[in-house]
Amino acid sequence: MNDFLKISGLCAQIDDNGTPKEILRGLDLEVPKGEIHAIMGPNGSGKSTLSYVLAGREDYEVTGGSAEFLGEDLLALEPEERAALGVFLAFQAPIELPGVNNANFLRTAVNAVRRARKEDELDAVGFLKAVRAETKHLQMSDDMLKRNVNVGFSGGEKKRNEVLQMRMLRPKFAILDETDSGLDIDALRIVAEGVNSFGGRISRHSSSPITSVFWTTSSPTVFTSWRRARSSIAAGAKWRWRSKLRAINNISRRWHERRDRSFAGSRVLSVPGP
Amino acid sequence: MPAVTETREAVETLGQSTYKWGFETDIEMDFAPKGLSEDTIRFISARKQEPEWMLDWRLQAFRAWQAMEEPSWQKPEYPAIDYQDAFYFAEPKNKPGPKSLDEVDPELLRTYEKLGIPLHEQAILAGVEGAGDVEARLPVAVDAVFDSVSVVTTFRKTLEEAGVIFCPISDAIREHPELVKRYLGSVVPVSDNFFAALNSAVFTDGSFVYVPEGVRCPMELSTYFRINARNTGQFERTLIICEDRATVSYLEGCTAPMRDENQLHAAVVELVAMNDAKIKYSTVQNWYPGDENGKGGIYNFVTKRGACRGRNAKISWTQVETGSAITWKYPSCILAGEGSVGEFYSVAVTNNRQQADTGTKMIHLAPNTRSTIIAKTISAGRSDSTYRGLVRMMPKARGARNFTQCDSLLIGDQCGAHTVPYIENRNMTARVEHEATTSKISEDQLFYCRSRGLSEEDAVGLIVNGFCKDVLKELPMEFAVEAQKLLQLSLEGSVG
DSSP: OOOSEEEEEEEEEEEETTEEEEEEEEEEEEEOTTOEEEEEOOTTSSHHHHHHHHHTOTTEEEEEEEEEETTEEGGGSOHHHHHHHTEEEEOSSOOOEEEEEHHHHHHHHHHHHHHHTTOOOOOHHHHHHHHHHHHHHTTOOTHHHHSEETTTOOHHHHHHHHHHHHHHHOOSEEEEESTTTTOOHHHHHHHHHHHHHHHHHHHHHOSSOOOEEEEEESOGGGOTTHHHHHHHHHHHEEOTTGGGOOOOOOOOHHHHHHHHHHTTTOGGGSOOOO | OHHHHHHHHHHHHHSSOOOTTOOOOOOOEEEOOSSOSHHHHHHHHHHTTOOHHHHHHHHHHHHHHHTOOOOOOSSOOOOOOOTTSSBSOEEEOOOSOOSSGGGSOHHHHHHHHHTTOOHHHHHHHTTOTTHHHHTTTOSEEEEEEETTEEEEETTHHHHHHHTOEEEEHHHHHHHOHHHHHHHTTSSSOTTSSHHHHHHHHHOOBOEEEEEOTTOBOSSEEEEEEEOOSTTBOBOBEEEEEEOTTOEEEEEEEEEOOOOSSEEEEOOEEEEEEOTTOEEEEEEEEOOOOOOTTOOSEEEEEEEEEEEEOSTTOEEEEEEEEOOOSEEEEOOEEEEOSTTOEEEEEEEEEEOTTOEEEEOOEEEEOSTTOEEEEEEEEEEOTTOEEEEEEEEEEOTTOTTOEEEEEEEEEEOSSSOEEEEEEEEEEOOTTOEEEEEEEEEEOOHHHHHHHHTTTOOHHHHHHHHHHHHTHHHHTTSOHHHHHHHHHHHHHHTTTOOO
């Protein structure tokens, strides 16, 4: 039995200038803990919609089905309650918050989540220590902590900042919505390693469940072993809207090789076999 | 951010928070006869044991007021005020000074407690003899104006040693008549405007600060105004003078109990800065704003003006306006000294049915004068907020510069924000810049914060505080945190 994440018959629509537009039409999907899933599909196939619905965005109306996460009815929770429970969404286009200091924002978020989880809040020193370790890992400059949240960040900096937030908030289930898009090879490697080592750290040093990751992408070339990633979806999910998902079979060989080199030894790229 | 945490706790303890400072104290009061006439003014003047010249000054103002008409060019609308249907003087009955806290009216002490004033400071405020000597370590001197009488002034002694005079203005009229005569009404003349004239006629108390040449005032000076009695207008008068190379930082905080009727608050503040003097005047105003339907609340019609009379003098206004049913004021600077600097930093928050029409006037008279205006307005509910500002470059203002930035933030879709900048330039070498933006807190921003675990209210608080950062950082440290909390409290329930 899987009690980690279970999505059944999920239907969701969005208001498209007054007329409801159905996007998810009965999605079934089970994710056991500790797995990494790639959600692939062309633009408009509903990858971001699925991400937003799971994170609790109000613009999307859930018209049917259910989503259970750790035994709780995920869809009944407020976004902040989902965050406290361990759901994290890395935005495809991270939002700018003018005037809000990045470090301050991060600390407020971390402590809000810690409070909800009945953990001690981090004081300024403890927080700074924790965040410095993470920024070093992600090769981010301290300068990024001093700037305002996502304001004036380059595309790559924004994505790195999302991964930083993920690592600091320690979710159990992370949704990375196109976190690979717009990144050059080097940035992609750093981000991928950030995601990868995160899962590993959780499993080695703590008793909390291994984090599961959803990584939506329109270019499955991110995953060197994308065939295996895809097969894991095929095994765990029944996409009723499969017709929309198009397996991309003709990946350029050259691309493939370059990615292979960049991602050598990076476990995020393959589906860990239990 | 600890401030946000504290705010959350504050909000939680308040439950479905209403006006936090909305308690009423039942203290025996002495009232002047209701209504406004020469007799009322003579009564006030006599009760204050004022010299003859002061009474003449008041009567002159009263006659000027009688000949004036209430202005009507402003944006906020309010029903006509009946000036004969109010008390102009109310004073707590409790004299002479008590010997210990036990002798102080317990109601008064309870009020201080609710205001969060620590016990030893309560003792000082309540006028317990000798209480001031022990607590000279505290960094802030408080002058509490309880209705019309400044109950007592703390730290007068420490300040006296530095040569600084900080006392109720009624004391100053008796003890330092030469200074008061020279400066009172010199920045805001008695006939300046309708409300200033009214204030000049009936003002009952307020603060007086005099910093002599070369002295840097050793502590922040703070005044706590509170309107308690029913139907009393609070007409306080503040006069701050900084001689050559003197420096002072002054903060006023304001609260009033919840009442169904509207109360008028028409204060006048005058600042005078001589050569190289610096005056920093900060206001945190949270008068009772009325309920959700706009019933009750304070009319805050205030005239604040500072004159930079000397070379390189500097006057800086910082205000955080969260309260009052109507806020209508323009803290201004007259830059008469060469190279003098005027600054205006403002945050005005309106919620429910509040209205605010606020801004500044920068009058550049002398060469190389500079002014900076940063105004942030936040409107929520069905409130309406206007920035109205004047920058005037006079012919002699060679090389003068002004920079103005007005930003408006809208929460919800039933509120309004307006920006009305007036610019008059009569000198071709002067430079005036104006920038303005209007934005809304977007659903995207709220969702982004909430998906990181922040509650909706924390998210709004974070975004609003970010929006106001440029202004809040100008406040003295102790009050910046307070102001952040206030912002969040006043916007509570404005989203969703």
